[in-house]
Amino acid sequence: MSAALLVAGLGLGGGGAAAGAVLPARARVPGAAVLTGAACVVACAAAAGVLTSGKPVTVHSAEILPLTGVTLSLDPLGAVFVLTTALVGAAVSCYAAGYPARSMKSRPAAGLLPLFITSLLLVPAAASIATFMAAWELMALSSLLLLLTGHRRREARDAAQWYAVMTHAGAAAILLAFVLMGAHAGGQSFAAIRAYAGGLPPTVRSLAFLLALAGFASKAGAVPVHVWLPRAHPEAPGPVSALMSGAMVNLGIYGIIRTGEVLLGGGELWWWLMVAGIGVVSALFGALHAAASSDLKRLLAYSTVDNMGLVLIGVGASGALAVTRHDALAALAMVAALFQMMNHAAFKGCLFLGAGSVQHAAGTRDLDQLGGLLRRLPATAALFGVAALSICALPPFSGFASEWLLVQGLLRGFSAHSAATAAALLAGVAALALTGGLTAAAFVKAFGIGFLGQPRTPAAAAADEAAPAMVAGMALLAVPCVVLGVIPGVVMPLLARAAGTALGGPPPDPVRAGTGLGLAGSTDVIEPALLALLLTAGLALAWALARIRTRARARRAEAWGCGRELQTARMQYTATSFAEPLQRVFEDVLRPDRDLDVSHLAESRYFEDALRYHSRIDDAVERGWYRPLISLAGRWGEVARRAQNGSMHRYLAYGFAALIVILVVLA
Amino acid sequence: MTASPLAAAGVSVIQLGAAVTGGPLLFGLMAKVRARAEGRSGAPIRQPLLDLRKLAGKEHIHGGHSSVVLPLAPLVLVASTAAAVAIAPLISTRPALGRTSDALVVVFLLLLGSVAVALAGLDTGTAFGGMGASRAMTIGALAEPALLVAVLALSIQAGTSNLPRLVSATLAHPQWAASPERLLALLALVIVVFAEAGRIPVDNPSTHLELTMIHEAMVLEYAGPELALVTLGEAMRLGLLLSLVANLFFPWGIAATGSVLWLAVGLAVLAAKTAALAGVIAFLEVSMAKLRLFRVPEILSAAFVLAVLAVITGLAVTP
Numbered sequence: 001m002s003a004a005l006l007v008a009g010l011g012l013g014g015g016g017a018a019a020g021a022v023l024p025a026r027a028r029v030p031g032a033a034v035l036t037g038a039a040c041v042v043a044c045a046a047a048a049g050v051l052t053s054g055k056p057v058t059v060h061s062a063e064i065l066p067l068t069g070v071t072l073s074l075d076p077l078g079a080v081f082v083l084t085t086a087l088v089g090a091a092v093s094c095y096a097a098g099y100p101a102r103s104m105k106s107r108p109a110a111g112l113l114p115l116f117i118t119s120l121l122l123v124p125a126a127a128s129i130a131t132f133m134a135a136w137e138l139m140a141l142s143s144l145l146l147l148l149t150g151h152r153r154r155e156a157r158d159a160a161q162w163y164a165v166m167t168h169a170g171a172a173a174i175l176l177a178f179v180l181m182g183a184h185a186g187g188q189s190f191a192a193i194r195a196y197a198g199g200l201p202p203t204v205r206s207l208a209f210l211l212a213l214a215g216f217a218s219k220a221g222a223v224p225v226h227v228w229l230p231r232a233h234p235e236a237p238g239p240v241s242a243l244m245s246g247a248m249v250n251l252g253i254y255g256i257i258r259t260g261e262v263l264l265g266g267g268e269l270w271w272w273l274m275v276a277g278i279g280v281v282s283a284l285f286g287a288l289h290a291a292a293s294s295d296l297k298r299l300l301a302y303s304t305v306d307n308m309g310l311v312l313i314g315v316g317a318s319g320a321l322a323v324t325r326h327d328a329l330a331a332l333a334m335v336a337a338l339f340q341m342m343n344h345a346a347f348k349g350c351l352f353l354g355a356g357s358v359q360h361a362a363g364t365r366d367l368d369q370l371g372g373l374l375r376r377l378p379a380t381a382a383l384f385g386v387a388a389l390s391i392c393a394l395p396p397f398s399g400f401a402s403e404w405l406l407v408q409g410l411l412r413g414f415s416a417h418s419a420a421t422a423a424a425l426l427a428g429v430a431a432l433a434l435t436g437g438l439t440a441a442a443f444v445k446a447f448g449i450g451f452l453g454q455p456r457t458p459a460a461a462a463a464d465e466a467a468p469a470m471v472a473g474m475a476l477l478a479v480p481c482v483v484l485g486v487i488p489g490v491v492m493p494l495l496a497r498a499a500g501t502a503l504g505g506p507p508p509d510p511v512r513a514g515t516g517l518g519l520a521g522s523t524d525v526i527e528p529a530l531l532a533l534l535l536t537a538g539l540a541l542a543w544a545l546a547r548i549r550t551r552a553r554a555r556r557a558e559a560w561g562c563g564r565e566l567q568t569a570r571m572q573y574t575a576t577s578f579a580e581p582l583q584r585v586f587e588d589v590l591r592p593d594r595d596l597d598v599s600h601l602a603e604s605r606y607f608e609d610a611l612r613y614h615s616r617i618d619d620a621v622e623r624g625w626y627r628p629l630i631s632l633a634g635r636w637g638e639v640a641r642r643a644q645n646g647s648m649h650r651y652l653a654y655g656f657a658a659l660i661v662i663l664v665v666l667a
Numbered sequence: 668m669t670a671s672p673l674a675a676a677g678v679s680v681i682q683l684g685a686a687v688t689g690g691p692l693l694f695g696l697m698a699k700v701r702a703r704a705e706g707r708s709g710a711p712i713r714q715p716l717l718d719l720r721k722l723a724g725k726e727h728i729h730g731g732h733s734s735v736v737l738p739l740a741p742l743v744l745v746a747s748t749a750a751a752v753a754i755a756p757l758i759s760t761r762p763a764l765g766r767t768s769d770a771l772v773v774v775f776l777l778l779l780g781s782v783a784v785a786l787a788g789l790d791t792g793t794a795f796g797g798m799g800a801s802r803a804m805t806i807g808a809l810a811e812p813a814l815l816v817a818v819l820a821l822s823i824q825a826g827t828s829n830l831p832r833l834v835s836a837t838l839a840h841p842q843w844a845a846s847p848e849r850l851l852a853l854l855a856l857v858i859v860v861f862a863e864a865g866r867i868p869v870d871n872p873s874t875h876l877e878l879t880m881i882h883e884a885m886v887l888e889y890a891g892p893e894l895a896l897v898t899l900g901e902a903m904r905l906g907l908l909l910s911l912v913a914n915l916f917f918p919w920g921i922a923a924t925g926s927v928l929w930l931a932v933g934l935a936v937l938a939a940k941t942a943a944l945a946g947v948i949a950f951l952e953v954s955m956a957k958l959r960l961f962r963v964p965e966i967l968s969a970a971f972v973l974a975v976l977a978v979i980t981g982l983a984v985t986p
Contacts, residue, residue, distance in 0.1 A: 291808070372792070374734045394779045395772060404771050407819070407828075414823055414982060422982055430975055433815040437808030440782055444804050448789030453797075454732045516767065524829050527767040531776075534753060534764070538746030545899075546742070546892040549724040554738065559731030559793045559888055562877065567731065573789070573797020581805040585964045 002049035003057040006074055006125060009043035009086075012036070013118030016093075021111030028110045033097035036114040040090035043121050047079040047086065051494040058127065065130055071189055073127035077262070080498040081124040081254045084342050087480065088246040088349045089117040095353050095473025096239040098466070100360060103149040104237050113239065116142040120247050124254055129178045129188040136174070140167040143248065146240045147232055159231035166218055166228040174215035174255065177208040181263060190263060197265040205264055209271050212259040220252025220308045223282040227622045229305060230289070234297035234365070238356015241297065245304045246349030246477075250341050253311050257334075260319060261502045269323045269420065276316025276424040280431040283309030285589075285621075287435035290442040292583045292590050292617050294575035296365040297355045299446055300348065303391065306435055307344040311337050313428040314406055317413055320421045322503050329416060332510035332519065333409035334499035335492065340402040342491070343484060347387040347399060350477035354384035357470055358450065361463035367446065367575035372455035376463040381451045383474040388443040390481040393436055396532040398481045401488035404526055405517055407432060412519070438582070445578045454569040486529050487515040576615065583617070592617045672763070674925040679753040679763040685934060686752040690902030691715035693909065693945045700949035715902065722895035730888035732792040737888065740787035741896035744780040748903045751776040756831040757910045758933035759922040760838075765831045770818040773830065773911070774811070777863070780900060781807050788885035795877070799884030806869060806881065806963055810862040813970035817855040820848055820977035821915060824984075830911075834918045844916060848984065851977035853916050858970035860912060864905045866948060868958040868966070879957065906941060913940040 016035035023031045050057060056075035064070040074082065096104065096113055103109060119139035126132035144164055150156035182188045184204060185196035200208070218225035229249075233241045256275065260267055286305030293299040314337025322330035357380045358373060359365040374381040390397035410432070413425045455461035465471075484491065492511040499510070512518040516527035561567045583592055597612035695712035702709025729737055754768040762768060781803065788800035822828035824843060825836040837843055862869045870881040880887075886897050914921055920936030922929035958966070 372732070374736070389779075389782075392778070392782060393775060394782065395775050400771075400775055403775075404769065407771060411819060411822065411828065415826075426975070426978060426982070429819060429978070430812070430816060430971075433812035433819075434971075436778075436815065437811035440778060440811070441804040441808040444782055444785045444789070444800065448786050448800060452734060452736055452786060452790040453792035522827065523766070523832070524769065524827055525766050526769050526772060527764065530764050530767060531750065531772065534750045535746050538749040539742050541749070542742040542745040542896060545723075545745070546727075546738075546896055550726055550892060552726055554727035554729045557728050557730050557890075559791055560795070561793065567793055569792070571794045572792050573794060573801055578789075578797060578801040578804075581801060581960065582808060584961060585805065585809070 002046045002053075002074070003059050005042050005046035005049065006057060006072065007059055009039045009046055010118060010122060012039035012042060013114055013121060015039075016114030017111045017118065020109075020114055021107055025105070028107070029105055030097055032110050032114050033093045036093040036117055037090050039114070039118065039121070040086040040093065043082055044086040044090070046074065047082040050074050050079040051076050051083070051497055054497050065134060068128065068130035068188060070131050071128040072122075072125045072131065073190070074125045075501050076494075076497040077257065077501040078124035078254070080338055080342070080495065081250055082121055084250060084345045085117075085120045085124070085247040088243060088345050088477065089120065091349060091353070091473045091476035092239045092242050092246075093117070093473075094476060095242070095356075095470045098469025098473070099237070099239055099356070100467065101237055104239065106149070109146065109149050112142045112146050116146060116240070116243060120243065120251065123251050127190045129182050133171070133175055133178070136171060139248065139251070140171060143236075143240065143244060147236045149237060150235055153235070155231075156235040159228070159235040162228040163232040166225065170215035170218040170225070172215075173211045177211035177215070177259065180204055180208045180211070193263050194265070197263060200264070202268075205267060206271070209260055209264055209267055213256060213271075213275070216252045216255030216259070217278060217312075218252070219255065220249050220312070221282070221305045222252075222278045222308060222312060223285045223305065224621045224625060226282065226286075226305050227619060227626055230298055230301040230619060233301035233304065233352075234295060238353060238359065241356065242349045242352035245300065245352050246345045249304055249308055250345060253308065253315065253337075253341055256312075257315060257502050261322070261504070265504070266319070266322055269320055272316045272319030272323060273420055273424050274316070275319060276313050276428060279309045279312030279314075279316055280427045281309070282306065282312065283431045283435045285309075287438040287442070288586050288589055289617070289619070291438045291445070292579045292586070292592075293442075294367050294579065296358065296367050296370070296446060296450060297352070299367075299442055300351050300355055303439065303442060304344075304348055306439065307340070307348065307391075310406065310432065310435065311341045311344070313337075313431065314340060314409060317410055317421075317425055317428060318499075318503070320418075320424060321413055321416055324416055324418055324421065326413075326416045327503065327505070328510060328521070329409075329413050330503055331496065331499045332405075332412060334502055335495045335510050336402065336405040336409040338495045338498055339405055339488070339491070342495075343390070343398040343402045343481070346477050346480040346484070347390040350383060350387035350474050350481065351391065353470070353474045353477065354380050354387070357466035357474075358463075361466065362457075362460045364457075364459065367449045369457045370450045370455070370460045371453045371569065371572065372451075372460060373463060374451040376461075377451075377465045379471045380466050380474065383471070383478045384451065385447055386478045386481055388447050390485065392440045392443050396485050396528040396535065398483075398485035398488070401485055401517060401526070401528060403432070403436070405488075405511070408519055408524065412522075441582060445575055449573070449575045449578060453572050456569050456572070456574070486532050488517050488528060489513065489515045492517070589620065590617050591620050591623075671925070675761055675763040675765065678759045678761060678925070678930065681930065681934065682752055682755070682757045682762060683749060685758065685937070686749070686903040686906045687899065688716065689938065689941070690904070690906035691719060691899065693906055693941060694902050696942060697945050697949035697952075700946050701953050704950060704953040715898070719895045719899060722898070723892050725891035727892060728890045730791055730890070733787075733790045733888065736790040737787050738893060740783040740790075741889070741893050741900060743783035744900035745896050745903070747776045747779040747783070748900050748907065752903060752907050755907060755911060756834045756914060756921065757907075758937050759925070759930060760831045760835050761925060762831065766829070768830045770822060770828045770830055770833070771815070774815055774818065777904065777907075778807070778811060780904065784885055784897065791888040793888070795880070795884045795887045799881055799887070802881045802960060803885055806862055806967065809964050809967040809971070810859050813855050813967060813974050814859045814863070816971065816974035816978060817852040817859065820852045820974055820981050823978060823981045824848060834914050834921060835923070837915070837918045838921075838923065846984065848977045848981040849916060851973050851980060853912070855970040855974040855977065856912055856915075858966055858973075860908045861948070862963070862967060864908060865901070867952040868955045869963050871957050905945075909941040909944045910937055913937070913944060
């Protein structure tokens with residue numbers, strides 16, 4: 001049953017791609033959206049079937065890929081990722097049906113979007129090296145081409161170049177890791193590799209894991225291989241960036257769990273401490289940049305780096321605890337990581353869709369030029385607000401539930417009594433605490449500067465509400481932000497099953513059944529549904545309190561402006577000024593590039609004519625690590641160019657010299 | 668003796684009532700202590716309550732270009748603080764929903780209120796609102812982690828992050844109250860209370876000098892009943908923070924059973940403890956100068972480091 005559904009889902013996705021590519025202009029976008037939406041619903045059903053029954057489904061077809069054939073196998077671990085992707089995919093399909101940008105209505109773009117979604121559904125189901133790499137490359141190339149729909153802008157071309165290089169370097173590392181494992185195992189199916197995992201020499205195992213980690217961490221946007229993410233995610237069109245941040249980065253996490261825990265069977269303690277360490281650094285780096293950023297989509301992209309860091313902390317803690325045979329604690333940390341991943345997909349998808357609507361309505365995503373959009377785009381603002389509250393981990397929204405579970409997972413881990421693990425867990429707890437406050441600052445800025453106050457430009461003042469399909473797409477993702485926040489217990493059995501598959505062996509259910517979250521073997525519990533009720537009652541009570549003595553309607557009055565009559569929009573705080581104190585506090589990490597140009601009056605240099613202040617925050621990792629690498633490559637290119645000057649005589653001389661050398665060597 | 672749901676609900680209602688009246692009275696008490704320390708006689712302690720009553724009778728005015736967020740934020744502030752007050756172990760270790768009264772729940776409920784007020788500051792579309800919101804979120808972003816880690820340090824020792832059980836655990840193991848990790852966490856928490864409640868040296872609640880305001884700048888556009896709600900929310904928040912510090916580090920006197928007599932004792936002891944803490948804070952305030960905004964992160968990072976040290980000490984000591 002599930003097997004048929006899986007194949008049907010992938011087939012429908014392919015149908016969507018074909019519809020987008022061949023249908024005439026008017027039917028193209030709705031046709032592709034309907035078929036892709038159906039594909040996501042069917043894939044969702046398949047994943048739900050696997051998760052509830054706990055039995056993996058396998059499909060093999062020798063005809064599709066020559067030599068190796070296609071092997072698909074959806075187990076509970078993959079099913080969680082398919083479920084999450086399908087949710088984001090369905091919402092994005094709906095949103096894309098109403099997305100007004102011309103570039104997304106062209107034949108290639110309309111065909112590539114369903115293809116991208118289908119490849120995202122395919123990756124977690126792939127069960128052999130060839131199938132996995134084919135799906136992985138399909139995902140990379142379709143998203144790269146979608147990013148290039150904005151090729152008229154220089155930033156988009158730059159971003160595409162970074163993305164292309166990073167994703168292919170990552171794919172090469174992953175392929176090398178798989179080849180190492182496959183060559184030793186003597187087969188290319190994941191089942192064969194897994195069966196042989198114990199027989200791999202330790203150095204090969206570790207080498208394979210490190211290679212896979214490099215490739216997958218880059219896809220997940222972990223520091224220091226994140227540099228493509230804050231460029232590519234903002235430059236992609238609205239629906240594509242939602243898919244990238246909501247679904248594609250998750251597959252990096254999937255790859256790390258699949259390779260490290262399943263294919264290599266757990267491995268060494270230091271692997272997982274490293275994963276947790278990368279997570280801590282990513283979380284802090286991402287949260288800081290998000291708090292300092294004044295570009296709405298760049299802020300969201302850095303917040304993705306932050307959240308993937310939190311997921312990696314959970315995955316690393318789980319791996320470390322599993323190696324030291326604390327199965328119940330490992331399962332709890334893994335469930336927390338998967339839950340955080342799932343919630344992040346929903347709220348970040350929703351936020352990126354909202355940012356896409358804003359960018360389209362106001363023509364810019366620079367927060368310093370927005371403002372007052374709540375009045376112009378009320379529905380978009382409300383849904384963006386729900387997702388923002390959720391990402392700030394405020395009760396009773398979903399971010400709080402997963403943050404609580406993650407903190408509990410780390411705290412319980414302390415009872416494992418291993419100094420190295422305890423240090424990693426402590427760093428994880430500290431990172432979680434620090435990112436919590438920074439995320440709140442970042443999203444108060446995003447919502448407060450973008451949607452509240454007065455419009456800062458005429459374009460922002462004239463922005464129009466997004467099309468109904470776009471609002472519906474956002475709403476589809478806002479629903480899980482509320483539902484998973486109020487009754488998080490409903491998905492726990494499913495996540496526990498996936499964690500069981502990841503860690504091998506039957507799951508020792510780490511979270512008790514129920515609507516709230518209750519840890520097994522402890523009385524610690526939260527009931528967000530009751531909290532939500534309590535908050536609602538509190539709101540009603542406060543509302544009544546405010547009207548206990550005066551019931552008249554509110555009067556409008558001019559705001560206080562130190563006695564000045566007129567308040568202009570230019571007097572408001574901008575995103576840059578909002579972030580300035582935090583930027584100053586964390587100057588050592590952010591290294592802002594600041595410039596003050598003062599020009600003097602011609603008559604006297606004691607009087608200033610104009611002041612120009614310019615502040616820019618570049619990625620310190622990019623500047624410190626990648627720029628030298630790029631200039632080194634450039635220098636080598638110069639050397640090579642001198643050797644290759646286009647003269648036929650010189651090439652003949654090279655050939656002759658090479659022949660002599662070969663003869664001498666062979667002689 | 669098992670507490671019935673009705674008794675637990677009664678406890679929560681008493682706690683709410685205590686916070687609604689006691690919070691403003693703490694403000695009044697602190698103003699009085701300050702006045703006396705400065706050689707003035709000062710307003711009566713119940714003055715803040717009278718002010719609230721006066722404000723509640725005024726007309727609703729919404730300033731500037733505000734939207735629905737401005738009138739909504741005080742409601743969220745009061746509701747989230749009230750929810751935290753209702754479930755926290757203040758006069759009894761058995762409040763309603765005590766099972767879900769987790770340390771993280773209380774911390775993030777407080778954050779919900781701060782976020783709502785900061786958004787309201789930006790909603791007015793004025794320079795002051797933005798200035799206050801920006802500064803408050805900066806300080807909040809640094810105080811939040813110290814608060815969280817300090818509470819977690821306590822929960823490692825007790826093996827639970829449930830507040831009522833944390834308090835009961837201290838009652839059962841009195842020697843914990845003087846353990847090194849407790850003292851480190853206490854220091855961190857006290858610094859955080861100064862920041863979260865907006866007291867000197869972090870913020871000066873009585874200033875209206877434009878360039879030094881933090882909290883006051885954010886809520887400058889509030890008037891009438893909405894201003895009353897904001898002030899009430901802040902007062903309840905101060906009461907809650909002081910009560911939690913008192914109960915987590917010195918829980919004796921809190922009612923462990925549901926009998927009316929014990930609840931009365933609990934209420935009286937809580938009033939005494941928070942009044943003493945408030946008096947000490949007010950006295951410290953008089954003797955300190957407000958720090959420059961960019962010196963505040965230094966004391967908050969000190970609080971964070973203290974909290975982390977408390978966790979490390981706890982890990983080293985806990986068997």
